[in-house]
Amino acid sequence: MKRIMFAVLGAISLSACAQAPQAAAAKTDPVKPAAAAAAEAPKGAAPKVAAGSADARAVDAIRTLSPNINIDKVGAAPMPGFREALAQGQVVYVSDDGRYLFLPGSGGALFDTQAKRNLSEDTLAGMRKDLVKSIPVSERIVFSPPNPKHTVAVFTDVECGYCRKLHSEIAEYNRQGIAVEYLAFPRAGIGSDDYKKMVSVWCAADRRKALTEAKSDHGVETKVCKNTVEQQYDIGQRAGLTGTPMILTSEGVQLGGYVPPAQLRQALDKLAAESKTAAKPTAAVATPVGGL
Numbered sequence: 001m002k003r004i005m006f007a008v009l010g011a012i013s014l015s016a017c018a019q020a021p022q023a024a025a026a027k028t029d030p031v032k033p034a035a036a037a038a039a040e041a042p043k044g045a046a047p048k049v050a051a052g053s054a055d056a057r058a059v060d061a062i063r064t065l066s067p068n069i070n071i072d073k074v075g076a077a078p079m080p081g082f083r084e085a086l087a088q089g090q091v092v093y094v095s096d097d098g099r100y101l102f103l104p105g106s107g108g109a110l111f112d113t114q115a116k117r118n119l120s121e122d123t124l125a126g127m128r129k130d131l132v133k134s135i136p137v138s139e140r141i142v143f144s145p146p147n148p149k150h151t152v153a154v155f156t157d158v159e160c161g162y163c164r165k166l167h168s169e170i171a172e173y174n175r176q177g178i179a180v181e182y183l184a185f186p187r188a189g190i191g192s193d194d195y196k197k198m199v200s201v202w203c204a205a206d207r208r209k210a211l212t213e214a215k216s217d218h219g220v221e222t223k224v225c226k227n228t229v230e231q232q233y234d235i236g237q238r239a240g241l242t243g244t245p246m247i248l249t250s251e252g253v254q255l256g257g258y259v260p261p262a263q264l265r266q267a268l269d270k271l272a273a274e275s276k277t278a279a280k281p282t283a284a285v286a287t288p289v290g291g292l
Helices: 034-040 054-065 119-133 161-168 170-175 193-203 207-214 229-238 261-279
Strands: 071-076 082-087 090-095 100-103 109-112 141-143 150-156 178-184 246-249 254-256
Touching: 054 071, 054 082, 054 090, 054 100, 109 119, 119 229, 119 246, 119 254, 141 170, 141 207, 150 161, 150 261, 161 170, 170 178, 170 261, 178 193, 178 229, 178 261, 193 207, 193 229, 246 261, 254 261
Parallel strands: 150 178
Antiparallel strands: 071 082, 082 090, 090 100, 100 109, 141 178, 150 246, 246 254
């Protein structure tokens, strides 16, 4: 059953390996930009509501995020000032004025439907940025072109299939102008064989070579040293990581999951352009522009 997804706001596929050591990961298809999807998709079913009513505004708000979603029910919410809707298996709360939409079953995400922003993600991004900054650059394994246009931090695991796929395309990420700074997240947990392999990588004289070999099943010489793998794992958990890889922009915005190089460059360019637009004085902007 199709569900309301953050991707309808322009985010991209979150293909990732589950954190549990033996969980299978299901690959999802890349999601089309919201504008293209909205243009192609017919409106889904919805109950009849009075024009101009709070119920009607709730329906419109939900369709702002997903035009073709089927809305099964809309009515009074348990708390004042909100309407409650059932949309294809999810409970959705919408403020009576239709501006704010809350998805309790999706990590507690709060959307501003007018600004097209995930307000919860904005707060989380700031937290992630601060957490990643606490890991010294010297403790990251960096693959970078000479003059990168964008830099992303990627929590990675040597055993995860999507992590291996991403790394197999590292040269193309670099050709796209993207620098990748790897951070360690042994998803099997501290003390596991996975963890020991990642410690060996971080203790290697040539970490870049060791990481590449570990992700290619060529084996890595077992080494033990003072390292920050456990610290990085802890930071990944605090940043809300539930699967690897997790791609974060320099501002802490989560973009994936595995994301193909060209698609990642497109997303980073879009975020950079929106950031520049948002930084302009209000008087200089003729028409308000929403972000992700």
